Amino acid sequence: MFERFTDDARRVVGRAGQEAAELKHGSIGTEHLLLAVLALPGDPSAAVLVDAGLDHATAQQAVRRLLGPGDDAEALAAIGVDLGAVREAVESVFGEGALDAPDEEPAARRRGWFRSEPKARRSPFTAPARKVLELSLRESLRLKSGHIAVGHLLLGVLREGEGLGAKVIAGHGLDAQAVRRAVEATLG
Template identity: 55%
Template sequence: MFERFTADCRRTVVLAQEEARMLRHPMTGSEHLLLGLLGLPDDASVALLADGGLDLPTARQAVQRLLEAAAPELDAEALGTIGIDLDAVREKVESVFGVGALSATGPASGPGPGDRRRGGRGVLGGHLPFTPDAKKALELSLREALALSSREILPGHLLGGLLREEQSLAARVVRDHGFDLPTLRDRVRATLT
């Protein structure tokens, strides 16, 4: 599928990976793809978001806010009553993902002893794997391109795919900013035809 991506669409994926690394996330999610798209302000489809006031800094803040809200504070005592040792869970997570992996900002001091690396790749460099919602959005971008009889996948097709995956964090950021997703998808498609 990536062979169909235009240079701008490939650039979006690179920018998405950079956003994930900057936020110290171990995977590239739909929210990172949205941030990557917003890094292409000259694209007509992406300009629809900017015209509605959703630019890269605004979206980045929204992503951070939503991710922090999604990580509820765990009550160690309540978990202990059902046999879950929160300290043991924290220790195991940090041994795999690095010290501070459960904090809002991610690992505090670079790679930990359990960081998985393949040929020097991992959280700090190389390709970050895609989350299931990002994979779905990428698949939907191909469907968007095919539905419009396009041989190439443009940033607008990727945006359309993100908007079709309505339960994703990217779609939530867009919706929370006041956009109606079906209406925006129609407007994105109009820029592509």
């Protein structure tokens, strides 16, 4: 699928990972894709949001406000989540150490039939973010484009509609359908 992405769209996907890392989030969500789109304010589709007052800094503030600074126990405590109580409750049901990461097995040096299979690599994208990538392809096909551009990614965020990216757009007071029409116009 990524072979259809324009260079800027590939930059957005790569930048989404950087956005997640900067915010100390463990995975890439729709909000990180939105932030990465807004990091290209010169793109006509991103300019639709920027011209409406939703720039990268404003969106990043909204994400920080909604999610906090990542895996920070103090931020969770600030909204009333006691990680100690959560761990205690989970361990009372599933057993001690249920939330601990599994021990890494040493690399197998066996040959032939006894060789261990490599572990499957988990996608860094959340399910809604993967859905956005899929929907960007569908938007491209619907609009009869031969590629997936930044605007198609933004349309994917809007079409998915449930993720934090769409919520940040709506929370800024923007009408998703009006944004959709404006983005489609930039895509020709």
